[in-house]
Each structure stands twice: as C-alpha cells, then as structure tokens.
Amino acid sequence: TAIKLLEQALELEPEFAECWTALAEAHVYTAVYTPCLDKLGEVQRMAECANKAIEFSPRQGHAYAMLGLYQWTQNDAAGALDLSLKAYQLEPENPAVVMRLGSFLLYCGRTTEALPYIEAAIDQDPVDGRNYGMLCVAQLNLGNIDAAIRAGQRMADLGQPSLHLAAATAASGNHELAVEQYQKTRLLMNSVI
Secondary structure, eight states, X not given: OHHHHHHHHHHHXXXXXXXHHHXXXXXXXXXXXSOOSOXXXXXXXXXXXXXXXXXXXXXOHHHHHHHHHHHHHTTOHHHHHHHHHHHHHHOTTOHHHHHHHHXXXXXXXXHHHHHHHHHHHHHHOTTOHHHHHHHHHHHHHTTOXXXXXXXXXXXXXXXXXXXXXXXXXXXXXXXXXXXXXXXXXXXXXGGGO
C-alpha cells in the first residue's frame, strides 16, 4: 500500500526527492519484512528510486544510505560504508542515516566504532524498535549480556520481533526462556522467518 501511495504522489510531483527516498525505503521493507518472492528485484527498484532522489536533491543523505544498502547486497562492504559515511555527512541528525552507518560498522565487525552511532540513533528516535535490535547485537558482541537483554526486551516491548533478545537470553544461560522468546518472534514475523 505504501508503494502504491508513494507512486501516486510521484505522479503528481515527479521531482519530489524525499518521496523518491521514501519509495526506496518502502522497497527495502517489502524485501525484508514480507514474504516477497522477488527480493532482488525489490532491492534493484530501491536503488533506482534512491538514485532518482539524489538526481533531484543531491543532499538526500538518506538516499545515499539506501544506495549503501544496495552496495551491501552486492557484497561491496567498503562501498556500503563509503556511501553511509557520505549519507551521515549530509544528514547527521537523521536517525535512519545514523543507524545505517552504525549497522554497517557492526556488520563489518567494528562493534566498538558502531556503538556510538547506534546509541545516537536511539537518542534521535527512541521508539524505533529496530534500533534496539542493533544495540542488542552490539552489546552481545561486546559481551555485555545484561545490556543486550535490556535492549532486546525494549525492541520486543516496542512490538518488533527480536531474535536478538532470544540469542542474548540463550547466552545468559536461560535456554527455556530463549526458546519462548524465539517462538514469540516467529509469531510476529509469521511466514517471513
């Protein structure tokens, strides 16, 4: 539905850069959060929309972050980091941009460097549960099990599926609760997992 509405908006105003960025993000969400059969096609459409956003407004940091995600799907971690750094330089107050940089650093194994960006994204948007998922992973990577559990629980409290919470709980030794948390996550994600 979001894609359809965003496309309708672009029919009315085809040079609306922020709308192109939102459409790019909607394609990402379709690929990640739905049982979409054409995930590669959605990612390609995401990149096309992000490029259109940049064409109409070269200071669209979030669009650069989306292109970074595209580079990540192309197994180009260095390119993804470069684009996310550019995005951050353009929009350091955009929590989605800040989190993308933090997540790429985290995925590259640079947890200590990632943590300040993840925490900044949470400060900027404390009700986006996905941000707490990244915090949970970072804390787990650093061996801070209790902090990881708190972050994972906050993610779950905000209505987001939290496999990370189950992993942190398992790391704490409470395997029965970890299985229960995992099963709750499966219910939230339904057929995507």
